Amino acid sequence: MSIRPPTLREKRRYLLARIDPAGMPVETKDLYYAVYEAVVSLFGDMAAAAMQPSVLAIESGHAILRCRRGAEREFAIALSTLSTCRDCTLAVRVIAVSGTIESLRERIATLVPQEPDVPAHDGAGEGVPDADPCEYRFGTTPVEPVVWHGHKVDVIEKGFKNTRRLFLTTEDLEKIHATTIPDGL
Amino acid sequence: MKITDACVYPYPVGDSSIRRFALEARSFGYDSIVAADTPAAEVCGITVIPGIFLAGIPAKDVQSRVKKCRGSGAVIAVQVGDNGFNRAVASTNGVHILRGIHAADKRAFDHVAAKIAADNNTALDIDLSPLIFGRGHLRQKAIHRYIDLMILYRRFEFPLTISSSARSVLGMRAVREATGLCSLFGMDETDVQAVLAGVSRVTGPTESVVKVIT
Structure with a gap:
């Protein structure tokens, strides 16, 4: 037509x-x-x-x-x-x-913020933490943040089997420092 | 009057933490959420109400479980069964919500059960998850049940609640979206606003039917 x-x-x-x-x-x-x-x-x-x-x-x-x-x-x-x-x-x-x-x-x-690729780990902005040396843990599960949006954090479980995406907040995450000695050692 | 999502499943059943659920609920226009196996809390300005969901147990066991949970401040919801079960549970003091009407038999909740629910201030839950995730016969059946339920609701005025039954924040729907979904079975915006406050209606102090005028 x-x-x-x-x-x-x-x-x-x-x-x-x-x-x-x-x-x-x-x-x-x-x-x-x-x-x-x-x-x-x-x-x-x-x-x-x-x-x-x-x-x-x-x-x-x-x-x-x-x-x-x-x-x-x-x-x-x-x-x-x-x-x-x-x-x-x-x-x-x-x-x-x-x-x-x-x-x-x-x-x-x-x-949409002007610079979306800037990681914001203090919960102030939005981004993808591509160069973050810190490792994070949710409960006992080590996780890898994929998206930060304010206080909202999307993470992926680390591991071979369970690699599902979890929807968390910055308060849910716990930083694993290099000096942290895990229990049982 | 609190706008409440009557059922969410946070981690570990679902994939979202309770804090994340609370954050999303606030942005979606809710004041409170009922979360399974979660202690009562105030998170990000959202009231988290603990929820106990009972399914697949006989009416006698429901009564004993309700006795144990009484005074805990939790919302007790029971999965609907056959007609006799629903009448017995609806008349049980302490049961707040009957859930899963979308999957029940069409004779499972009749006018007698509706009258009992209205007398005992027991709510019926409208679960949005079969409307969101269901396709074909499953969704048609759910819409049919909800249309039947709305007929009984307009006649007997028992409390209703709306839940997303979300295991993820992706399964939650905003108040505006819930209003749209509820319009599929004849609810208007005023009805939805009243129904979203259904949890506070069933958990709040009961008003006496008889008023003493001095």
Whole structure:
């Protein structure tokens, strides 16, 4: 079909959503399939066709999604039922709804800190602790922090078998110093 | 009136610490959470209420467990069973919440059990996890049960609670998202606000039915 003039085009709404957990690499296409599956499984093919859900971009851990005007509420409900994307567990949290992509991009700029790669171990900022010499422990389990976001810390258990991701806070973590002698020695 | 998520499972059952749950709950608009096997605490401005979840035990054992736990300040929730079990548990003093109605038989909770729950101030829990993680028949069944429950709720006005049953912070949903999910079975925003305060309704001091006017 040829492109219609602006007055005849259907109105659309754009949703800004945060992808949790932070730092999860998600492809736009994979997220589109996951979103579409969530919409179809909850509301069916008819509603999905009328809603026209789409994923436009993923920028700085945030997704910009699109639907037809008037269907944004149902679209947000369907997004709250999204729990996996290509075997990765995630959650999509709708932050804002807007009529233009530009305003959502401005919103992302306010949400994302300017230098995200700076580690912040005192719980003051956000980042990935890539050059941190300290080792951490949660209870008795040695863990490796992967993402810091304020007081929130995502860690991965160290070990061969249990390497699941844990969601902790800075207060939960205990630093293992080089001088620490473990019990039993 | 506290906005409460009626069930979360922190570490080691889940993958998130109770502090992280509290942080996320605060950002999602909750005032308190009921956490399984966790001592009572105030974390990051969120009240953590200990929760005892009983499942797969006969009604007699439920009574003895409730007697042991009485006075601990914990919220006691029991997994629903057949109709007779539910009537017995709903009339048990000290049981706060009946959970798992989404997976129960359609005759498991009828108008008699609803009347008993309303008289004894026992809440029914609306678990959002089958709506979030379930697909196909499982979710359809859950929505059907909740629609039936809402019919009984409007007639008998027993307390309701909403829980995410989250084992991870990724499974928690914000108050706004919970409102959207509850609209799938006919709850409006006012209903959801009232239901989210259901835990404080069942754990708070009971008001006397008879008022003495001097």
